[in-house]
Amino acid sequence: MQKAEGLLIDTCLLAGKIMMESGSEVYRVEDTMNRIAENANEPDSNSYVTATGIFMGLKSSRYTQIENVGERNINLEKVQAVNQLSREFAEKKVNLTTLYQQLKKIDKETPEFPLLFQILSAAFLSAFLMVLFGGSWLNFIPTLLIGGIGYSVKYSVKQFFDLRFFDSFLASLIIGILALIATQINSAVSFDYICIGAVMPLVPGVAITASLRDILAGHLVSGLVRGTEAIIIAAAIAIGIACVLSIFGGFLS
Template sequence: MVESKELLLETCLLAGKIMMENGSEVYRVEDTMNRIAANTGEAGSISYVTATGIFMGLRSSHYAQVENVHDRVINLEKIVAVNRLSREYAAKELSLSALHDALKEVNQTTPSFSFPLQVLSAGIVSSTLMIIFGGRWFDFVPTFLIGSIGFLIAIWVKKKIDIRFLDMFCASLVIGSLAILAVQLQLANNVDNLIIGAVMPLVPGVAITNSFRDILAGHLISGMARGTEAIFTAAAIGVGIATIFTLVGGIS
């Protein structure tokens, strides 16, 4: 009985951690964890989810566990996989131990998009949004290249240096430098259009959206934490662009 309760808590926390680390909203995480517990016979479970930690306990016993949430990325494939496994468990197609093993496999083996495809997509997003925001087709290819390079720099810095928001700062610094250089070499017309388009893959749109959804759902702490993180990310991008303009203005 003790082992089953411990396994239940571990399974619920693992499901919640996977969802939180990959872009899910807090209310969806709590709902999934509570449903897994209810389908195991623990309808009185208590869960408390924040942007950096998950807490869960069972009213029928004194067992409670805490799980840290470290990285926060966007991988909807993992969220879909957790939801699918939760529904299969509710339909009695999986045992609790099988659900736990399946969640571990999802967390370790669920593929993401390949790195070249991510870079290519960043370039496409940059150039198409530049056109939508009023840019000219002459700037399409430079924006595509600058957006791809900026996204590449962000990923590289994040892997090499474990400092939050430094990747966004460095990427925007490179984007601003390349945009100014492209205009000076007459490879593009408008610096503003290049920069606006190229920084779009870096903008924390999902974090901002989830922040508002959490706040509207009553999860004020998580919503404010995510909102603060999104603000700092946007600030890092803005400071990077402002820095390169300041340096260029000082040199000229």
Template structure:
């Protein structure tokens, strides 16, 4: 009986950890964990989720377990996969041990879109947003290149340097350099619009939205932590572009 309860708590913590690290809102994580416990005949479960840690306990058990939340990314495919497994568990399509094993597979093996597809998506997003913000069509190809290159650099820097926000700073700095080069060589017209469009794939829009939803749902700690993190990311983008303006300001017409 105790082993079953231990497995249930481990399963709930793993599900919550996957969802929090993948960008889910706190209220959704707590709801999923409590539903898993309720469907395992433990209706009086208690969960407390923050941006950096998850607490889970059962009324019928004498202790509470804690799970650390590592680096937070945006991977809504993992969130959806955990929700689907939770529904299958509620329908009795899978039992608790199989649910735990499937969650471990999702944590390690859920596929992401290929890097080339992500880069192309960021490139076209940058170019079309530049047009949407009022830029000229002559800037389309340069912004397409700069946006894709900036996103690729962000990915590569993140793979090689375990330093948060450094990848955002480097990619935004290089975006500013490339926008300046295109402007000075006459291949593009507007440094401002190209920079605005190219940095948009780096902007933490989902994190800001999740932060506001957490705050409105009453999860003030997690909401403020996520909001602060989003502000630091935005500041890293601004500092990267500002460094280009400061260092190479004399090259601007």
């Protein structure tokens, strides 16, 4: 009996950990964990989720377990995969052991889009958003190239340096420098609109949205933590552009 309860708690904690590290809202994580416990014939479960840790306990058991939440990214494919497995468990298509094994597989092996596809997506997103914000089509190609390079820098820095927020700062710094070079090569190109478009893939829009939804749902601690993290990322992006303006701003006059 204790072994089954331990497996259930481990399964709920793993599901919650995957969802939190992949950018899911707190209320959605708690709901998924409680539903897994309920469908395992443990309706009286208690879960408490924060941005940095998850607590799970069963009223039929004297023990509560804790799981640390590591670095938080945005991977909605993992969130969807966990939700789908939870539904299959509710429909009795998989048992608890299989659910746990599948969650471990999702945690380690869920594929992401190829890096080249991500860079191209960031590049075209930058260019089209620049036009949407009122920029000229003359800026389209420079913004497309600079946006793709900026995202590549962010990805590369994140792989080699375990320093939070430094990737966003360095990427925005490179974007600012390249935008400045583009304006010197072609006077018809706008520095402002290139920077506005190229930094958009770096902006933590999903994190800001999740933070507001958590706050509105009453999860103030997690909402404020995520909101603060998003604000710091936005500040790092702004500081990178500001450094370019303060050092090389004379070339724009």
